[in-house]
Amino acid sequence: MDFEGLPDDLWHLIGSYLSLEELIIASRASKRWHRILWEESRRSHLDFSSVRNIHRQKAITFISNFQRLKSISFKRFGPSLVNNTFLLELIAAKDIGGGSISSHLEELSLDGCRKLYYPHVKDSTACQLSSGSLSHDFLKRVTLLGLSHLQDLDDTWLDSTLPLCSSLTDLDLSGTMITRVPLCQKSPLKKIQLSYCLKITDESLQSIATNAPKLEQLYVQGCQEITSEGLRLYVSQLSELRILNVIDACKGSVDDDCLMTLTTSCPLLVELDLKNFNLLTSRGFDSLTRLKNLTTLNLDRCRGLTDEDVENLIKRLGRTVCTLNLSGCRKLSVKAVHSLGNHGRMLQNIGFAGINLTDSREALFLLSSNCQLLRVLNVAFCLGLDEDILFGVADRSRQNLCKLNISGITVSDEKLKHSFPHLKVVKGSVIQR
Amino acid sequence: MASESISVTTSDDQTIQLSRKHAQMSQTINSMLEDSVGADQEAIPLPNVSSEVLKKVIDWCTHHENDPAPVEKVKKLNKKREYKAKNSTISDEWDKNFVNAELRVIVDILLAANYLDVKGLFELMCKHIANELKGKTPDQIRERFGIQDDLTEEDKAAMRKAWGATKNDS
Numbered sequence: 001m002d003f004e005g006l007p008d009d010l011w012h013l014i015g016s017y018l019s020l021e022e023l024i025i026a027s028r029a030s031k032r033w034h035r036i037l038w039e040e041s042r043r044s045h046l047d048f049s050s051v052r053n054i055h056r057q058k059a060i061t062f063i064s065n066f067q068r069l070k071s072i073s074f075k076r077f078g079p080s081l082v083n084n085t086f087l088l089e090l091i092a093a094k095d096i097g098g099g100s101i102s103s104h105l106e107e108l109s110l111d112g113c114r115k116l117y118y119p120h121v122k123d124s125t126a127c128q129l130s131s132g133s134l135s136h137d138f139l140k141r142v143t144l145l146g147l148s149h150l151q152d153l154d155d156t157w158l159d160s161t162l163p164l165c166s167s168l169t170d171l172d173l174s175g176t177m178i179t180r181v182p183l184c185q186k187s188p189l190k191k192i193q194l195s196y197c198l199k200i201t202d203e204s205l206q207s208i209a210t211n212a213p214k215l216e217q218l219y220v221q222g223c224q225e226i227t228s229e230g231l232r233l234y235v236s237q238l239s240e241l242r243i244l245n246v247i248d249a250c251k252g253s254v255d256d257d258c259l260m261t262l263t264t265s266c267p268l269l270v271e272l273d274l275k276n277f278n279l280l281t282s283r284g285f286d287s288l289t290r291l292k293n294l295t296t297l298n299l300d301r302c303r304g305l306t307d308e309d310v311e312n313l314i315k316r317l318g319r320t321v322c323t324l325n326l327s328g329c330r331k332l333s334v335k336a337v338h339s340l341g342n343h344g345r346m347l348q349n350i351g352f353a354g355i356n357l358t359d360s361r362e363a364l365f366l367l368s369s370n371c372q373l374l375r376v377l378n379v380a381f382c383l384g385l386d387e388d389i390l391f392g393v394a395d396r397s398r399q400n401l402c403k404l405n406i407s408g409i410t411v412s413d414e415k416l417k418h419s420f421p422h423l424k425v426v427k428g429s430v431i432q433r
Numbered sequence: 434m435a436s437e438s439i440s441v442t443t444s445d446d447q448t449i450q451l452s453r454k455h456a457q458m459s460q461t462i463n464s465m466l467e468d469s470v471g472a473d474q475e476a477i478p479l480p481n482v483s484s485e486v487l488k489k490v491i492d493w494c495t496h497h498e499n500d501p502a503p504v505e506k507v508k509k510l511n512k513k514r515e516y517k518a519k520n521s522t523i524s525d526e527w528d529k530n531f532v533n534a535e536l537r538v539i540v541d542i543l544l545a546a547n548y549l550d551v552k553g554l555f556e557l558m559c560k561h562i563a564n565e566l567k568g569k570t571p572d573q574i575r576e577r578f579g580i581q582d583d584l585t586e587e588d589k590a591a592m593r594k595a596w597g598a599t600k601n602d603s
Binding site: 003004005006010013014015016017018022025026028029030031032033034 | 536540543544560562563567568570571574578579580583592
């Protein structure tokens with residue numbers, strides 16, 4: 001049997017391993033290939049993230065070759081292509097079937113396209129953008145909207161657009177200067193990213209809790225204007241929450257009461273990222289043991305954490321937790337390492353950076369021989385750690401580690417490669433020999 | 434008690450024995466076996482697969498018999514879907530050697546893997562063919578895959594116009 005005999009649907013599967021550019025070239029081999037790989041392509045998604053140096057008009061002609069396109073992504077396409085004019089032209093363009101390109105579009109990802117701006121409504125372009133070109137129909141259907149790092153995104157545009165997006169499940173507004181999140185009522189939103197939206201306040205949390213009760217993922221990393229009180233009052237209403245990221249948020253004001261309320265009312269959490277919350281004490285940490293599904297726990301620089309807390313946590317969560325970051329928890333000592341070694345059978349990723357590990361040889365060896373799933377270890381700037389202990393750890397972990405942060409220790413490159421054959425990423429002082 | 438080996442009849446009327454473990458790596462045979470539980474084990478007819486190709490398939494199954502079952506990857510909750518091309522890297526050294534065959538054979542194995550529904554083998558073959566396509570000009574692809582150039586100059590000009598010249602343009 002030769003290649004001409006392969007059925008079309010197998011070609012479609014092979015085509016899915018090719019990038020856009022490779023697909024275009026391959027489709028020029030013969031009429032049949034052109035038809036199979038291109039015109040009848042079932043591709044309903046276009047990703048321009050990796051395409052470079054394409055002219056604006058060509059991009060539109062290119063896109064218009066697809067009928068019933070469902071998703072376009074211009075992520076980080078940079079300043080060369082995507083601007084307001086382009087978006088308007090794109091949305092107004094017709095596909096080869098004569099229909100409008102935007103008529104089937106459900107997802108449009110514009111993250112990091114710097115030239116895209118949303119001037120005030122008085123400006124004619126913005127009017128078109130908010131009312132005409134991004135038609136109400138499109139907004140009603142759109143399920144994913146990626147607008148992160150759009151420097152000029154303003155509230156006015158969001159006010160006129162977001163309430164219309166009644167199918168939206170995934171919204172990314174990270175790094176923008178918006179002050180509120182005007183969701184529509186009964187929004188089916190599952191995931192919202194507001195990391196480093198520095199002007200976001202508790203009011204937005206309230207709006208999210210009221211309008212999107214089914215929310216599963218909330219990212220408010222670095223949002224300093226929201227408060228512990230806001231988390232306690234509003235985030236606790238999100239009973240479906242699976243992932244909560246409050247790294248560096250709330251000016252560090254999250255306290256035991258807040259954490260206890262959250263762990264009681266969001267029992268489904270699988271990932272919880274706390275960082276720099278010095279007010280937390282044993283009472284708060286103990287409440288984490290209620291989270292029976294927790295797989296990722298980040299307690300970076302929660303300086304109230306003690307050895308006893310770690311023991312309590314790992315004893316009761318050891319069956320689920322795979323990622324545990326205890327970096328910068330200064331009160332911890334060798335005892336904490338011991339309890340992880342005894343109870344943390346599922347651990348894959350451990351962070352110990354900056355902990356005093358004096359006399360920890362035995363504890364670390366126990367950890368590395370018991371935690372056979374361990375892949376990532378961060379022991380940067382740990383007191384009392386030396387080359388010798390490190391290679392002992394390597395021996396006992398069956399050399400499975402693939403990511404290692406050993407800043408502060410000097411090791412020879414050759415020896416490291418020998419001891420950790422799977423190592424892909426290493427941070428620290430390595431001597432090349 | 435189910436017997437430990439299964440016999441199948443190939444398109445060229447040969448009867449081949451294969452172990453139950455290998456047979457069950459093919460979803461097609463596996464479902465036939467489940468359907469005929471308790472019945473007398475007759476040779477399973479595989480009219481679309483020749484003995485030569487089946488031996489290749491068994492070779493692959495033997496090498497991969499201890500691979501973990503292909504579980505559907507647990508999707509991270511509502512993770513942002515990315516529509517990048519699938520990764521076509523072949524990491525296993527044995528596999529690299531295995532696909533180092535004539536394209537005619539590759540096509541036969543691909544079709545057999547598709548018919549027998551051996552997921553890992555099918556993916557491997559798709560990846561290999563995709564890799565063969567990568568980085569080649571349309572001319573080189575025609576040569577490699579033995580395809581007639583039935584496009585007129587106008588067709589080609591139209592394609593260039595529509596999608597722009599690419600760096601591998603012929």
